[in-house]
Amino acid sequence: METGSYRQWRKMVLDACMWLSEQGYFGSLRGSGGNVSVRIDECAMAVTPSGIRYQEMTVDDICILRFGLDAIEVKSGRHPSMESGMHGMIYQNRPDAGAVVHTHQTYGSVFALTNTAIPALFDEVALSLGPVIEVVPYAFSGSRELADNVASKLSNLANAYIIQNHGIVTLGKTLHEAMLHAELVEKTARIYALALSTGKSIGTLPAFALDKIAALRKMT
Numbered sequence: 257m258e259t260g261s262y263r264q265w266r267k268m269v270l271d272a273c274m275w276l277s278e279q280g281y282f283g284s285l286r287g288s289g290g291n292v293s294v295r296i297d298e299c300a301m302a303v304t305p306s307g308i309r310y311q312e313m314t315v316d317d318i319c320i321l322r323f324g325l326d327a328i329e330v331k332s333g334r335h336p337s338m339e340s341g342m343h344g345m346i347y348q349n350r351p352d353a354g355a356v357v358h359t360h361q362t363y364g365s366v367f368a369l370t371n372t373a374i375p376a377l378f379d380e381v382a383l384s385l386g387p388v389i390e391v392v393p394y395a396f397s398g399s400r401e402l403a404d405n406v407a408s409k410l411s412n413l414a415n416a417y418i419i420q421n422h423g424i425v426t427l428g429k430t431l432h433e434a435m436l437h438a439e440l441v442e443k444t445a446r447i448y449a450l451a452l453s454t455g456k457s458i459g460t461l462p463a464f465a466l467d468k469i470a471a472l473r474k475m476t
């Protein structure tokens with residue numbers, strides 16, 4: 257199928273991938289790990305291709321799919337990310353999601369290995385991401401089971417999740433916001449890991465702050 261339309265969406269995804277890759281969010285600079293998508297409308301998304309190094313990726317390599325994974329525009333020889341099902345599932349379950357970022361970021365992945373949720377530690381992070389960053393149970397990469405496991409957590413309306421023994425997935429109203437949320441996860445995970453390493457007790461936000469944050473998040 258001819259490519260050439262949907263250029264603005266494709267470019268947004270490619271630009272996001274370049275930044276995330278340069279910042280180390282995909283876990284390797286020379287690989288193709290992680291994936292990014294943006295919602296086009298109520299049934300379609302632009303999503304990264306599978307197995308293409310980010311440094312070699314071009315605008316036309318970005319795939320245009322329906323949430324159910326039917327191809328709308330996919331360049332000959334390209335295949336959508338193996339995690340496209342997870343992206344489509346998020347858009348179908350969360351009308352507020354305008355973009356999805358899946359990373360293999362270092363400090364976030366510490367908690368993917370220890371299978372530990374990150375509690376509310378900072379006001380601004382809890383406001384943006386939700387009161388807890390929950391762990392999605394492990395399933396093999398790219399499987400329908402993994403997409404279903406992510407979908408099962410989405411009703412808490414959080415904007416970030418830890419995928420057990422895998423990485424992080426964030427969402428946002430915009431692609432900028434989804435990327436910001438990945439940054440907030442990394443900042444929080446880094447500080448939490450360092451704090452845990454001291455062996456001292458760690459304070460979490462008090463109940464009144466959580467109530468206030470819940471009320472503020474309902475307003476946005």
Ligand SMILES: [Zn+2]
Pocket residue numbers: 289290358359360397422423
């Ligand atoms: Zn992954």
